[in-house]
Amino acid sequence: xxxxxxxxxxxxxxxxxxxxxxxxxxxxxxxxxxxxxxxxxxxxxxxxxxxxxxxxxxxxxx
Amino acid sequence: xxxxxxxxxxxxxxxxxxxxxxxxxxxxxxxxxxxxxxxxxxxxxxxxxxxxxxxxxxxxxxxxxxxxxxxxxxxxxxxxxxxxxxxxxxxxxxxxxxxxxxxxxxxxxxxxxxxxxxxxxxxxxxxxxx
Numbered sequence: 722x723x724x725x726x727x728x729x730x731x732x733x734x735x736x737x738x739x740x741x742x743x744x745x746x747x748x749x750x751x752x753x754x755x756x757x758x759x760x761x762x763x764x765x766x767x768x769x770x771x772x773x774x775x776x777x778x779x780x781x782x783x
Numbered sequence: 784x785x786x787x788x789x790x791x792x793x794x795x796x797x798x799x800x801x802x803x804x805x806x807x808x809x810x811x812x813x814x815x816x817x818x819x820x821x822x823x824x825x826x827x828x829x830x831x832x833x834x835x836x837x838x839x840x841x842x843x844x845x846x847x848x849x850x851x852x853x854x855x856x857x858x859x860x861x862x863x864x865x866x867x868x869x870x871x872x873x874x875x876x877x878x879x880x881x882x883x884x885x886x887x888x889x890x891x892x893x894x895x896x897x898x899x900x901x902x903x904x905x906x907x908x909x910x911x912x913x
Contacts (some may be wrong), residue, residue, distance in 0.1 A: 762888045763867045
């Protein structure tokens with residue numbers, strides 16, 4: 722059980738880091754608050770992506 | 784006989800000392816005197832046009848600088864990420880309710896922040912656009 726827990730934690734950490742990295746690099750060109758998106762991306766998944774899509778991406782498309 | 788006092792303008796200058804207004808005759812006179820010299824001077828001034836290689840080097844240098852800055856920022860982000868994720872894991876192990884409270888707080892804070900931001904943006908847009 723401990724091994725599964727460790728693997729799950731490592732996968733979650735990797736997922737959060739990837740999300741945060743992507744949010745940071747993308748929001749640098751499209752938003753004024755790249756660090757805010759990056760830090761939120763470290764805390765949760767997938768809420769920051771959903772909000773980013775609606776707040777930044779769709780707004781820019783309009 | 785009464786001495787005529789010259790009219791004074793707001794700056795307190797008399798008519799004589801007042802700067803004469805530009806008239807078409809005066810500008811024609813000016814062009815006659817100095818026109819040729821000014822034109823020859825203008826034609827001799829040529830701004831240096833940079834070579835294509837210099838422009839390419841400028842672009843390459845800028846790309847390298849931007850890339851270095853990005854990697855530095857990403858390194859800082861990953862360090863911060865390790866701290867934040869480590870803290871969240873510890874929090875989860877210590878008290879699960881505190882962990883969920885943090886998650887809810889993060890979502891609420893972000894929603895409020897972006898709502899406030901969008902309102903400010905709309906106000907600014909209505910102020911500066913027709």
